[in-house]
Amino acid sequence: MQTLVNECAEPASSDVLSEYMEGCREIALAELRASIPSDRPHADELYRLMLDYPLREGKALRPALAIATCRALGGSLEAIAKSAAVLELYHNAFLIHDDIEDGSEKRRDRPTLHRQHGTAIAINVGDAMLALALEPLLENMRLVGMGPALRILQQIARMARESAEGQALELSWIRQGRWDLRDRDYLRMVHKKTSFYTFITPMRVGAMVAGATRAELDSIGRLATLMGAAFQIQDDVLNLVGDEKLYGKEILGDLWEGKHTLILVHALAHASERERQAALAILKKPRPASLSEGGTALEQMLGELCAEGQLTVAGAVRLRKALAGHADATPKVPADIEFLHDLVRRMGSIEYARGVAYRHAERAQRVLRSAAAWKRPSVHYDFIHQLIQFILERDR
Amino acid sequence: MQTLVNECAEPASSDVLSEYMEGCREIALAELRASIPSDRPHADELYRLMLDYPLREGKALRPALAIATCRALGGSLEAIAKSAAVLELYHNAFLIHDDIEDGSEKRRDRPTLHRQHGTAIAINVGDAMLALALEPLLENMRLVGMGPALRILQQIARMARESAEGQALELSWIRQGRWDLRDRDYLRMVHKKTSFYTFITPMRVGAMVAGATRAELDSIGRLATLMGAAFQIQDDVLNLVGDEKLYGKEILGDLWEGKHTLILVHALAHASERERQAALAILKKPRPASLSEGGTALEQMLGELCAEGQLTVAGAVRLRKALAGHADATPKVPADIEFLHDLVRRMGSIEYARGVAYRHAERAQRVLRSAAAWKRPSVHYDFIHQLIQFILERDR
Numbered sequence: 001m002q003t004l005v006n007e008c009a010e011p012a013s014s015d016v017l018s019e020y021m022e023g024c025r026e027i028a029l030a031e032l033r034a035s036i037p038s039d040r041p042h043a044d045e046l047y048r049l050m051l052d053y054p055l056r057e058g059k060a061l062r063p064a065l066a067i068a069t070c071r072a073l074g075g076s077l078e079a080i081a082k083s084a085a086v087l088e089l090y091h092n093a094f095l096i097h098d099d100i101e102d103g104s105e106k107r108r109d110r111p112t113l114h115r116q117h118g119t120a121i122a123i124n125v126g127d128a129m130l131a132l133a134l135e136p137l138l139e140n141m142r143l144v145g146m147g148p149a150l151r152i153l154q155q156i157a158r159m160a161r162e163s164a165e166g167q168a169l170e171l172s173w174i175r176q177g178r179w180d181l182r183d184r185d186y187l188r189m190v191h192k193k194t195s196f197y198t199f200i201t202p203m204r205v206g207a208m209v210a211g212a213t214r215a216e217l218d219s220i221g222r223l224a225t226l227m228g229a230a231f232q233i234q235d236d237v238l239n240l241v242g243d244e245k246l247y248g249k250e251i252l253g254d255l256w257e258g259k260h261t262l263i264l265v266h267a268l269a270h271a272s273e274r275e276r277q278a279a280l281a282i283l284k285k286p287r288p289a290s291l292s293e294g295g296t297a298l299e300q301m302l303g304e305l306c307a308e309g310q311l312t313v314a315g316a317v318r319l320r321k322a323l324a325g326h327a328d329a330t331p332k333v334p335a336d337i338e339f340l341h342d343l344v345r346r347m348g349s350i351e352y353a354r355g356v357a358y359r360h361a362e363r364a365q366r367v368l369r370s371a372a373a374w375k376r377p378s379v380h381y382d383f384i385h386q387l388i389q390f391i392l393e394r395d396r
Numbered sequence: 397m398q399t400l401v402n403e404c405a406e407p408a409s410s411d412v413l414s415e416y417m418e419g420c421r422e423i424a425l426a427e428l429r430a431s432i433p434s435d436r437p438h439a440d441e442l443y444r445l446m447l448d449y450p451l452r453e454g455k456a457l458r459p460a461l462a463i464a465t466c467r468a469l470g471g472s473l474e475a476i477a478k479s480a481a482v483l484e485l486y487h488n489a490f491l492i493h494d495d496i497e498d499g500s501e502k503r504r505d506r507p508t509l510h511r512q513h514g515t516a517i518a519i520n521v522g523d524a525m526l527a528l529a530l531e532p533l534l535e536n537m538r539l540v541g542m543g544p545a546l547r548i549l550q551q552i553a554r555m556a557r558e559s560a561e562g563q564a565l566e567l568s569w570i571r572q573g574r575w576d577l578r579d580r581d582y583l584r585m586v587h588k589k590t591s592f593y594t595f596i597t598p599m600r601v602g603a604m605v606a607g608a609t610r611a612e613l614d615s616i617g618r619l620a621t622l623m624g625a626a627f628q629i630q631d632d633v634l635n636l637v638g639d640e641k642l643y644g645k646e647i648l649g650d651l652w653e654g655k656h657t658l659i660l661v662h663a664l665a666h667a668s669e670r671e672r673q674a675a676l677a678i679l680k681k682p683r684p685a686s687l688s689e690g691g692t693a694l695e696q697m698l699g700e701l702c703a704e705g706q707l708t709v710a711g712a713v714r715l716r717k718a719l720a721g722h723a724d725a726t727p728k729v730p731a732d733i734e735f736l737h738d739l740v741r742r743m744g745s746i747e748y749a750r751g752v753a754y755r756h757a758e759r760a761q762r763v764l765r766s767a768a769a770w771k772r773p774s775v776h777y778d779f780i781h782q783l784i785q786f787i788l789e790r791d792r
Contacts, residue, residue, distance in 0.1 A: 042584065046564035097523060101516035118571075120497035123519060124563045127493060130526055131556030138550055146542070154534055160527030167520045168442035175514070188438065305711045315706030318697065319715075 017390055020383045024067050024084065025060030027077070031085030035136050049117065049125045050132070053092040056108040062087040064383065065202035066209075069220065072380035073373055075210030079144050082136045083152055083205050090156070090197065093129035094163060096122055101167070102257070130160075148208050155208070159201040166193025173260055177284050181265045183356070187229055189260065195228025212373060219371045226364035230391045233357035236261040240341070240350055255340045256287045256332060262356060264340070266349040279343060288331040361392045413786055416779045420463050420480065421456030423473070427481030431532050445513065445521045446528070449488040452504040458483040460779065461598035462605075465616065468776035469769055471606030475540050478532045479548055479601050486552070487593065489525035490559060492518055497563070498653070526556075544604050551604070555597040562589025569656055573680050577661045579752070583625055585656065591624025608769060615767045622760035626787045629753035632657040636737070636746055651736045652728060654679045658752060660736070662745040675739060684727040757788045 032054060036047050063084035070080040098104075099112040100119055106112060114122035137156060140149040169189050173181070203224040207217055239254045240263065254261055264283075268276055302319065305311035311319075320330070344350060365388055374381050428450060432443050459480035466476040494500075495508040496515055502508060510518035533552060536545040565585045569577070599620040603613055635650045636659065650657055660679075664672055698715065701707035707715075716726075740746060761784050770777045 040561065043561040043564050045568060046561060097519050101519055119515070121564070121567055121571075123493050123497055124560055124567060126523075127526070128557060128560030128564070130523070131553060131560055134549070134553035134556070138546065138553065141546070150534065150537065153530070157527060157530035157534065160530070161524060164520055164524030164527055165436065165439040165442060168439050168517070168524070171517055171520060172441060175517075301714065305707075305714065308711075310708040310711035310714075311701075312706040315701045315704075318701070318706075 014390060017383065017386055020068070020379065021060050021064040024064035025058070027067070027081055028060055028063035028085045028088045029054060031081050031136070032089060035082075035085065035132065046125060046128055049113065049121070050089075050092075050129050052113060052125075053095055053107065054088060056110060058108060060088060062091050062198060062202045065199060065224075065387075066206040068380040068383040069203045069206030070210045070380075071206075072375060072378055072384060073207055073210035073212055073216075074375045075206070080206055080209045082140060082143060083209060084202075086133045086136050086156070087197075087202050087205070089129050089133045090160070093126040093133070094197065096126040096129070098167070101171070144209050148211070151208050152205050155201055155204055159197045162192045162196040166191070166196070169193070170260060174258070177280070179260075179265065179268045179280060179283065181260065183262065183265070186260065186262050186265050190229055190232045191225060194232045195225055199224035199228040199231070216371065216373045219367060223364055223367040223371070226360045226367060227388060227391065230357045230360035230364060230388070233262050233353050233360070234391050236263055237350055237353050237357065240344065252337055252341065255337050258283045258285075258287070258332075261353070263344050263349045263353045266352050267340075267344040267347040270347045270349070271343060275343060279340060282332060282336040282340060285330060285332045285336065358392060361388050364388050410786060413779065413782055416464070416775065417456050417460045420460035421454070423463070423477055424456055424459035424481045424484045425450060427477050427532070428485060431478075431481065431528065442521060442524055445509065445517070446485075446488075446525050448509060448521075449491055449503065450484060452506060454504060456484060458487050458594060458598045461595060461620075461783075462602040464776040464779040465599045465602030466606045466776075467602075468771060468774055468780065469603055469606035469608055469612075470771045471602065476602055476605045478536060478539060479605060480598075482529045482532050482552070483593075483598050483601070485525050485529045486556070489522045489529070490593065492522040492525075494563070497567070540605050544607070547604050548601050551597055551600055555593045558588045558592040562587070562592070565589070566656060570654070573676070575656075575661065575664050575676060575679065577656065579658065579661070582656065582658050582661050586625055586628045587621060590628045591621055595620035595624040595627070612767065612769045615763060619760055619763040619767065622756045622763060623784060623787065626753045626756035626760060626784070629658050629749050629756070630787050632659055633746055633749050633753065636740065648733055648737065651733050652683045654681075654683070654728075658749045659740050659745045662748050663736075663740040663743040666743045666745070667739060671739060675736060678728060678732040678736060681726060681728045681732065754788060757784050760784050 032051065036050055038044075038047070040047060066084040066087055067077065067080055071077065095107065096113050099107055100114045100122055104112050105115060112122075113125065117125075133156075137149070137153050140152060143149070144152070166189055170193060172178070173189075200221055203220050204217055207220045212220065236254060236259075239251065239261075242251060255264075268279055271279060302311065302316045306313060306316055317330075365385070368385060368388065428447065432446055434440075434443070436443060462480040462483055463473065463476050467473065491503065492509050495503055496510045496518055500508050501511060508518075509521065513521075529552075533545070533549050536548060539545070540548070562585055566589060568574070569585075596617055599616050600613055603616045608616065632650060632655075635647065635657075638647060651660075664675055667675060698707065698712045702709060702712055761781070764781060764784065
């Protein structure tokens with residue numbers, strides 16, 4: 001919490017960033033705990049599960065960005081705390097629903113909520129979190145005044161809609177097997193699906209609470225858009241080159257998933273027609289674990305039944321197809337991932353993506369420096385500045 | 397639309413009710429169409445799918461209750477129209493998510509949204525509808541004034557939370573196989589899961605827009621609670637005794653699903669210990685179609701593979717168990733449903749439930765008559781009055 005009360009600028013490092021975010025996480029969690037009812041004997045599990053994801057190790061990037069922006073513009077911690085917590089609640093509700101939509105098995109090193117409690121309960125917990133998020137935003141009326149509270153509500157409504165649009169865009173690409181995309185298609189998807197609720201809304205809400213002018217809000221929106229694109233592209237790069245332990249996610253997981261990254265979009269656009277067709281055929285295959293609700297366990301059972309002579313190989317193939325719900329359901333194999341990995345390396349797609357991320361981050365630094373409204377020096381301004389540097393330098 | 401402009405009370409019938417609701421449905425759909433963007437080339441499917449459920453044949457009961465209450469209290473159609481449409485939007489978002497949570501195959505005679513477009517897209521469409529519902533509620537500020545608009549937002553936030561609590565309550569009973577319930581447990585679940593968003597919120601929002609006092613809101617809340625309980629219990633009764641064509645849903649579907657109805661709760665509480673154990677064993681079994689994502693098609697394939705000698709019977713049993721995710725996964729068979737149906741008849745549970753519904757509806761009529769604020773005569777008051785009669789008399 002030191003960094004949140006200390007107004008003096010100091011040279012920041014990755015540790016300073018972590019410390020700042022840890023302080024913000026504690027503030028957001030305290031607010032969340034206060035706004036989640038504990039007097040509902042008939043729905044205690046519902047409210048307990050709302051805290052499941054927030055209590056797993058997470059960076060609390062969104063509350064940190066809201067708090068840093070608000071305070072770097074002269075706003076108070078008291079005024080932004082509730083909104084910061086609401087952003088964390090929305091984020092975690094999206095994560096729960098996204099994990100179901102993507103068929104993910106793990107979240108922050110533990111089974112996803114729907115794997116632990118079933119899809120029905122997980123959808124409902126997410127819905128309940130979205131509902132609960134409204135109440136602190138209405139209490140904001142008293143805290144920050146009618147005008148800012150209404151603008152925050154509008155911003156959050158827009159955020160929820162943009163996120164759903166971004167998700168719809170990506171799901172439609174997946175469904176149609178579309179890979180004839182340009183950089184701007186990718187950047188539009190990231191803008192809606194990631195930047196809007198990770199950077200744009202937290203920073204704009206922080207600025208609204210601090211009483212920023214419309215021009216300042218516009219400039220902060222531009223800054224956040226640039227940061228969001230740089231952040232997501234670097235995240236995709238790290239998935240291919242990072243150290244699994246430091247990165248915290250499965251390395252090459254994006255290739256197994258067939259995720260629409262700038263890297264793959266670039267590689268497919270620059271590959272020979274033969275290689276492109278080979279890559280497209282691989283990308284159409286499901287990842288082994290997402291074969292069905294049963295996932296890997298089911299795949300294992302099919303193997304066992306075949307080994308025991310209870311099921312023929314032809315029978316297993318038909319079952320796999322029926323369970324995956326489409327005709328070409330043979331899952332990706334390690335050689336497929338090797339092929340894709342090799343392709344993106346040979347096409348120089350990782351360096352290309354890194355370059356795009358750098359240029360976005362550099363432009364973000366320029367916008368940050370040119371915006372006049374910041375109260376400097378402050379650790380809050382430094383946090384934003386260092387975060388952009390970190391995006392460029394991060395190796396995890 | 398005749399009934400919405402004609403202020404003169406006339407003897408009402410089921411046709412008059414239908415005509416009134418049809419008029420309200422048109423108003424709600426026109427508002428929905430206006431608030432769903434058509435200029436989003438990258439998310440056109442998302443917005444098209446939002447209208448899928450609302451455009452299927454539906455009663456638009458919630459908009460009708462909001463409009464009738466508002467106008468019967470002297471409020472204008474213009475002032476309530478947006479909120480009425482929002483209630484329809486919420487209702488349909490809940491339906492989409494509920495259909496996934498319950499593993500339902502059909503909604504209004506057509507495949508459910510997740511069966512048509514996959515679970516991922518269906519979850520996201522529901523989320524987008526919840527997000528989109530916020531914007532008209534913020535526009536309400538201009539339409540009905542700051543105070544009522546805020547109270548409406550609070551009521552809707554409470555509604556979304558109560559619905560999720562009700563859903564959580566029922567899901568936890570299902571998960572734990574709990575049937576040792578009292579009438580008041582059932583009534584609490586119905587209050588949260590059904591009444592709050594079908595009766596209480598539409599009627600209270602209608603009253604808020606009309607400028608009702610706090611005492612009037614309380615009285616309308618009581619009325620709506622009574623109507624909600626009567627309506628749901630009669631719905632459960634009709635599922636057992638109704639005419640499938642008129643009722644529009646699968647008769648005995650509640651028994652196949654093992655739904656927690658007042659009827660089954662009563663039958664289990666009054667059966668002999670031996671019969672109770674037999675019924676509990678049946679209720680633990682899944683319904684055949686909800687065995688897995690593949691449903692009946694998968695069951696058929698397992699049968700085929702066994703018949704062709706590609707799969708042993710023991711292998712099929714193990715696969716079924718793995719797919720259903722629990723140990724006792726033999727689905728219910730027609731004889732099981734016969735047993736339950738016979739049990740509720742012998743225990744007099746259908747008559748008992750009908751009696752509880754009648755008493756709730758009669759109390760609702762008394763509360764309706766005693767509330768002084770209604771502007772009588774009006775077709776709007778008559779709609780509410782006739783709807784309560786209809787709950788008592790309906791055979792479909």
